[in-house]
Amino acid sequence: MPPIRRTNLGLEIIAALYYNVAIEYSSEQIVTSGLMNIVCSHCNALKFKNKVPGLCCASGQVKLTPLVPSPEPLHSLVSGNGPDSDHILTHIQQYNNCFQMTSFGATKVIRDNFMPTFKTPCQIYHRTGSLLPMPDEDYTFLQIYFMGDSAREVDQRCAYNNSVRRSIVEKLQTFFHQHNELVALSTTALDLMPSDNHKKKRKY
Numbered sequence: 001m002p003p004i005r006r007t008n009l010g011l012e013i014i015a016a017l018y019y020n021v022a023i024e025y026s027s028e029q030i031v032t033s034g035l036m037n038i039v040c041s042h043c044n045a046l047k048f049k050n051k052v053p054g055l056c057c058a059s060g061q062v063k064l065t066p067l068v069p070s071p072e073p074l075h076s077l078v079s080g081n082g083p084d085s086d087h088i089l090t091h092i093q094q095y096n097n098c099f100q101m102t103s104f105g106a107t108k109v110i111r112d113n114f115m116p117t118f119k120t121p122c123q124i125y126h127r128t129g130s131l132l133p134m135p136d137e138d139y140t141f142l143q144i145y146f147m148g149d150s151a152r153e154v155d156q157r158c159a160y161n162n163s164v165r166r167s168i169v170e171k172l173q174t175f176f177h178q179h180n181e182l183v184a185l186s187t188t189a190l191d192l193m194p195s196d197n198h199k200k201k202r203k204y
Contacts, residue, residue, distance in 0.1 A: 071179060073171045084168055091163050098157040098169055099176060101142040145183060150174075 038047045042060035053059065069075050077088050088095055133143050139156050147153050154170050176183045 071175070074175055077168065077171070084165070087165060088168055094161045094163050095168070095172065098161050098164060099172065101145070101182070 033048045033050075036046045036048050038049055038051070039045070040047060040056050043057040043063075045056040047056060057063070070078070076082070077085050079085050080089060132146060133139050138159075139147055140160075144153055144156050147156065150170075150173065153173060154166060157169050157173070158164055158166050
C-alpha cells in the first residue's frame with residue numbers, strides 16, 4: 001500500500017483507493033461533497049457546490065425535451081398522492097416482482113456468507129424459460145402473460161406476493177397489456193404457432 005500523504009487539499013486523491021481505518025475521512029474537505037443545493041441558472045438542475053459550471057447542460061447549450069407524463073393509472077400510482085400511491089411506493093419491489101418476465105441466474109455463485117457472491121469469471125443472465133409450464137407446474141414469470149384469463153393472471157401474480165393489493169395489480173396488468181410493447185410482442189408468440197403440439201423443424 002502506498003503511503004498516505006497530505007497536501008494543501010487534504011488527502012491525496014490516490015488515498016481514495018486504499019481505505020485506512022486510522023484516517024477520519026469525514027473531516028477531509030476533499031472527500032466532503034456537501035449538499036446538492038446549487039441550482040443551475042440555465043436548466044435548474046441541482047448540483048454540488050464544487051461541480052464544474054455548465055457540466056449539466058453546457059451552460060444552456062443542451063436543451064432536453066420535457067418528459068411526457070406517464071399515462072394513467074401509472075401516473076397516479078407513482079405520484080405519491082393518495083393511499084394507493086403510498087402503498088405501491090412502499091412495496092414497489094413486490095409489485096415489480098408481480099410483473100417480471102424472467103428469472104435471474106448466474107453461472108458461478110459462491111455463498112461464503114449470508115450474501116451470495118458472483119465470482120469471476122461469471123456470466124450473469126436472465127432466464128426466460130418456456131412459454132408454457134409443464135403439466136404439473138404453475139404459471140410463472142413470462143408464462144403468466146399466456147394464461148388467457150385476466151382474473152386468473154391477477155390471482156397468479158398475487159399468489160406469490162402477499163403484500164400487494166389485488167385492485168392495484170389488476171390496474172397495472174391491464175395497463176401493461178395495453179401499452180407495453182414487450183408484453184404485446186410476447187403474447188403474440190403463441191398465436192403464431194399453428195397448433196399446441198407444433199414443433200419447429202431444424203434445417204441443416
